[in-house]
Amino acid sequence: MPTYEYECQSCHQRIEAVQHFSDPPLTTCPHCGGALRKVFSAVGIVFKGSGFYKTDSRSTSVSATPPGTTPSAASSASAGPSAPAPSPSPAPAASTSD
Numbered sequence: 001m002p003t004y005e006y007e008c009q010s011c012h013q014r015i016e017a018v019q020h021f022s023d024p025p026l027t028t029c030p031h032c033g034g035a036l037r038k039v040f041s042a043v044g045i046v047f048k049g050s051g052f053y054k055t056d057s058r059s060t061s062v063s064a065t066p067p068g069t070t071p072s073a074a075s076s077a078s079a080g081p082s083a084p085a086p087s088p089s090p091a092p093a094a095s096t097s098d
């Protein structure tokens, strides 16, 4: 909840009141009973959590296509990425086979 600040028009006292947005504003000074005026300041109204810049990951999808690669050559080789199948078990076979 935001903290509103009031200033008395009679005794010029500053009153800080924590109120909801829908709460009615204070009008009477608790010190002298004079009229209060709302002072607009940044007291208590702090928006914490400025981590929105983390979603800006545009620099990662730029090097998707390497420069110099023609689209015609890439479409002809539609066999997919031929990755060398790694050996599942690098055990030294034929060493002591019973």
Ligand SMILES: [Zn+2]
Binding pocket: 008, 009, 010, 011, 012, 013, 029, 030, 031, 032, 033, 034
């Ligand atoms: Zn007052």
